[in-house]
Amino acid sequence: MPRPAYRSRSLRRVMVKTPGSRTVIHYEKRALGAPRCPITGLVIGGMNGKIYRTGVKIRAPSRPYGGVYSHKVIARAIRLAVRGQ
Numbered sequence: 274m275p276r277p278a279y280r281s282r283s284l285r286r287v288m289v290k291t292p293g294s295r296t297v298i299h300y301e302k303r304a305l306g307a308p309r310c311p312i313t314g315l316v317i318g319g320m321n322g323k324i325y326r327t328g329v330k331i332r333a334p335s336r337p338y339g340g341v342y343s344h345k346v347i348a349r350a351i352r353l354a355v356r357g358q
Contacts, residue, residue, distance in 0.1 A: 310343035
């Protein structure tokens with residue numbers, strides 16, 4: 274039976290063949306998908322989805338709400354703000 278920390282299904286199970294020709298299970302974190310806009314559901318452009326351990330400031334583009342909303346939402350918000358609504 275695995276340790277209690279490894280019983281969670283949030284960890285991915287990978288079968289690994291050892292040099293002694295035994296097959297053992299390694300537990301890995303699941304890969305995250307690309308970040309998406311919460312309003313439109315589009316993949317956020319300019320964000321590197323493969324870098325998991327760095328901060329958002331390093332990954333995100335340097336524009337207002339960069340890394341949070343998609344470019345379409347930001348463009349629409351700017352247009353509405355300029356029009357005065």
